[in-house]
Amino acid sequence: MTKDRRAKGEIRARMAATGEPYTVARRRLAGSPDDRQQPVVLAQRLHTDLVAALRRSGWPVEAERRPDFGEYHSYPGPAWLAVGRSDQFSSLVDDEDPDDELQVDLTHPPQVRVTVPQLETADGFQVQATLEGDRPVEELVAVVAGLLAEGRATALLAASDDAACLICGDHYPSEHLLAPAEGDRLAVCPACVFDGDLVRAGCTAALTGQLDRLCATDLAAPAGWTAVAALLATAAGPGLGKRLEAEWRRYSVMTLPSWWWSRPGDIWIWLPPASSRPHALQRLGPGARLEAVVQAFDAAHPDARQRVRDQLREVRAEAGAEAGPDGFVEAIWPAVLAYVVAFTTQAVERPAHRAPLEHVVYSFETFADHLGQLDSSMDHTDIELTLDVGLEVVAAALGLGRTGAGDTRPWGSS
Ligand SMILES: [Zn+2]
Numbered sequence: 285m286t287k288d289r290r291a292k293g294e295i296r297a298r299m300a301a302t303g304e305p306y307t308v309a310r311r312r313l314a315g316s317p318d319d320r321q322q323p324v325v326l327a328q329r330l331h332t333d334l335v336a337a338l339r340r341s342g343w344p345v346e347a348e349r350r351p352d353f354g355e356y357h358s359y360p361g362p363a364w365l366a367v368g369r370s371d372q373f374s375s376l377v378d379d380e381d382p383d384d385e386l387q388v389d390l391t392h393p394p395q396v397r398v399t400v401p402q403l404e405t406a407d408g409f410q411v412q413a414t415l416e417g418d419r420p421v422e423e424l425v426a427v428v429a430g431l432l433a434e435g436r437a438t439a440l441l442a443a444s445d446d447a448a449c450l451i452c453g454d455h456y457p458s459e460h461l462l463a464p465a466e467g468d469r470l471a472v473c474p475a476c477v478f479d480g481d482l483v484r485a486g487c488t489a490a491l492t493g494q495l496d497r498l499c500a501t502d503l504a505a506p507a508g509w510t511a512v513a514a515l516l517a518t519a520a521g522p523g524l525g526k527r528l529e530a531e532w533r534r535y536s537v538m539t540l541p542s543w544w545w546s547r548p549g550d551i552w553i554w555l556p557p558a559s560s561r562p563h564a565l566q567r568l569g570p571g572a573r574l575e576a577v578v579q580a581f582d583a584a585h586p587d588a589r590q591r592v593r594d595q596l597r598e599v600r601a602e603a604g605a606e607a608g609p610d611g612f613v614e615a616i617w618p619a620v621l622a623y624v625v626a627f628t629t630q631a632v633e634r635p636a637h638r639a640p641l642e643h644v645v646y647s648f649e650t651f652a653d654h655l656g657q658l659d660s661s662m663d664h665t666d667i668e669l670t671l672d673v674g675l676e677v678v679a680a681a682l683g684l685g686r687t688g689a690g691d692t693r694p695w696g697s698s
Contacts, residue, residue, distance in 0.1 A: 291313075294313055295309045295310050295313060296309075298312065298313060301323075302323035302324065303323075303324075303326050303328075303329045304323065304324045304326070304390075305383070305385060305390075307385060308324050308385060308390050312324070322391075324390045324391060325393045325394060325417055325418055326383045326390070326394070327351070327355075327356060327367050327368050327369060327382035327383050327394040327417070328351075328356060328382075328383055330367050330394055330396070330417045330421070331347070331356035331358065331367040333421045334358070334365070334367065334396070334421045334424055334425070335347045335358050335360075336421075337421040337422055337424070337425050338358075338360045338425055338428075341425055341429075341568070341569055341572075342567075342568045342569065342572035342573060342576030342577075342580075343360040343361055343425075343569065343571075343572065343573065343576075344360070344361060344544065344549075344550035344551070344552055344572075344573035345358055345359065345360045345361075346358065346359040346543055347359070350379060351368065351379060351380065351381055351382055352379060353370070353376045353377075353378070353379070353380065354368045354369065354370045354373050354376045354380040354381075354382050355367060355368030355370055355382060355397070356368060356382070359402060360428070361432070361552040361571050361573075362400055362401050362402065362432070362499065362500075362503065362552060362571075363398060363399070363400045363401075363402070363411070363428060363432055364398075364399040364400065364401075364402045365396055365397065365398060365399075365428070366396070366397040366399070367382070367394055367395070367396050367397075367417065368382035368394055368395065368397075369382040369388045369392070369394050369395065370382075370395070370397075371395060372387075372388040372389065372392065373387065373388070382394060393416055393417045393418035394417040395414050395415065395416060395417055396414070396415040396416075396417050396424060396428075397412075397413070397414050397415075398411060398412070398413045398414075398415065398428055398431055399411065399412055400431075400432060400435050400503055401500060401501050401502065401503050402500055402501075403500045403501045404501075405501045405502070410435050410438070410439050410503045411431050411432065411434075411435035411503070413431055415427055415428075425569075429569040429570055432569075432570050432571075433557070433569075433570040435503055436503050436504065436554070436570065439502075439503040439504035440504045440633055442504070443457045443460070443504040444457060445457055446458055447461055447471070449461055449471070449472050449473035449475075449476055450470050450471060450472055451472050451473075451476035451479050451481055451482070452472075452473060452475060452476050452638065452643060454473055454475075454634075454637045454638060455637075456473055456506065457504070458471070459498070459502065460473075460498070460502070460504070460505060460506050460509075461473060462477065462491065462494040462495065462498065462509070463490065463491075463494070464477050464478075464482065464486045464487065464490070464491045464650075465482065465484035465485060465486055465487055465490070466484075466485075466487035466489075466490050470482070470483075470484070473506065473508070474506055474508030474509045474511065474512050474627075474630070474640075475508060475627070475640045475643050475644045475647065476643070476647060477491070477512055478512075478647060478648045478649065478650045478651040478654075479647045479649065479650065480647070480649030480650060482650050485650075485653045486650050486651075486653035486654050487653075487657070488516065488528075488531070488654045488657035488658055489528065489531035489532060489534070489535060489657070490535070491512075491516070491654075492513075492516060492528055492532075492541070492545065493528075493532055493535065493537050495509055495512065495513050495516075496539075496541055496542050496545075497539075499513070499542070499552070500542065506630055506633075506634070507553075507554040507626045507627070507629040507630040507633065508626055508627050508630045508640060508644075509626075510551060510552060510553050510554065510622065510626050511553075511619070511622040511623045511625075511626035511627060513544075513545075513551055514548055514551050514553070514574055514618060514619050514622035514623075514626075515619040515622065515623070515651070515671075516654060516658060517544065517545050517546075517547075517548035517551060518548045518615070518616060518618050518619040518622075519616070519619070519651075519654075519655065519658055519660045519662050519667060520545075520658040520659060520660055521658065521659035521660055521661060522546070523546060524541075524545045524546050524658065524659075525541045525542075525543065525545040525546035526546070527659065528541040528545055529541055548574060548618060548619075549573060549574050549575030549578075549618065550573050550574070550575070551573065551574045551622070552571050552572075552573065552574075553571055553572060553573070553574055553577050553622055553625055553626050553629075554570065554571045554626060554629045555568055555569075555570060555571055555572060555577075555625060555629055556625075556628055556629045556632045557570075557632060560632050562628075562682035562683055562684065563584065563683075564580050564581050564583070564584035564585065564682060565577065565580055565581070565625070567580065568580060574618050574621070574622055575618070577621055577622070577625055578617065578618050578621050581621055581678070581681075581682075585678075585681040585682075588677055588678060588681045589613055589614070589617060591677050591681075592613050592620075592670070592673055592674050592677045592678075593613050595673045595677065596608060596613070596669060596670060596673050599669065599673060600669075608666050608669070608670070609663075609666065612662075612666050612670060613670055613674070615662070616662070616666075616667060616670050616671070616674070617674070619671070620670065620671060620674035620675060620678055621678060623641075623644060623671065623675055624641070624675055624678045624679050624682065624684070627640040627641050627644060628641075628679075628682075628684055641675060641679060644675070645671075645672050645675055645676075646672065648667065648668045648671055648672075649668075651664065651667065651668070652664040
């Protein structure tokens with residue numbers, strides 16, 4: 285009895301430490317010393333640990349709780365991960381459990397399938413890889429980051445600039461230019477999407493629908509578009525995703541808006557490659573959730589927000605205008621950072637273009653068209669002024685100012 289009880293206690297302790305099911309823990313304890321040292325990697329545990337590690341590294345991750353066709357799915361940034369043992373199932377019909385020891389050999393580690401982008405297009409997927417799941421999750425995160433960075437570099441090289449922005453004339457692939465007005469074919473680049481020269485009123489439903497689709501399907505999408513999404517989502521009243529869903533239906537678009545429309549902190553921001561990246565963002569991967577970018581910047585430059593507030597007060601006083609509302613800088617701050625960081629990435633990735641921040645500033649006139657449609661309580665003049673001042677202050681703090689050195693010249697070399 286005592287021996288039995290001790291054996292059961294050992295099995296339970298091993299189950300708690302490794303997550304192994306009872307029969308596996310028992311078999312391992314009864315095996316050779318080598319067997320004992322090798323814990324079984326459960327797909328469910330690997331999925332949970334991998335999602336947690338990605339989040340710690342600044343990735344926005346949406347994750348499923350139950351397996352689907354023998355795999356646990358998660359969606360970090362533009363990637364799609366599937367953790368399971370699909371290699372061991374001869375056929376899959378529904379919600380098979382990749383850790384069901386009656387169907388699979390648990391001593392073979394699960395696999396992590398990496399697919400980018402999340403939605404397949406006519407060109408297929410740009411990244412497809414299968415990783416063995418018996419490595420530390422931090423290592424897997426680094427491999428996924430490398431695959432994504434490589435995939436984007438390859439996709440950017442393959443994209444051919446066969447069209448031009450109708451406002452600034454910079455060349456882009458035609459699918460990377462979007463039309464911000466309803467029923468209009470006037471396609472523009474992310475730097476010009478709120479430009480004052482646009483004649484027709486901006487249509488939020490049309491613009492967000494195109495943005496969502498581009499980001500979900502195209503690994504080479506210009507980085508600046510994520511800043512545009514961040515500004516729209518940051519200025520919007522609560523529940524933007526639900527309202528967009530209803531609006532898109534009116535245009536017969538049945539896909540659901542991405543979850544980040546209602547949670548702008550989760551918007552994926554492409555970061556400049558490590559070689560030309562500001563020090564404050566070095567710790568992050570090829571991209572990060574907007575909130576992680578904000579936290580990294582604020583930690584490195586804790587006085588920047590106050591500098592923006594001080595400069596805004598001066599600008600308003602000079603113009604004889606009233607002071608802006610309290611807390612306004614805080615409310616729009618994530619969008620300010622999204623613009624500086626994403627357009628800096630775009631400047632590095634498209635060095636032949638005009639320096640993008642140079643013509644983004646003073647190009648927010650028609651953002652006013654969107655405020656009512658976004659159910660926003662913000663004032664357009666406050667937004668425009670805060671962006672203009674904020675972009676200069678944040679860029680200067682990151683060493684990207686007009687007189688800043690380095691390869692990254694989002695402002696041009698004037
Ligand atoms: Zn343009």
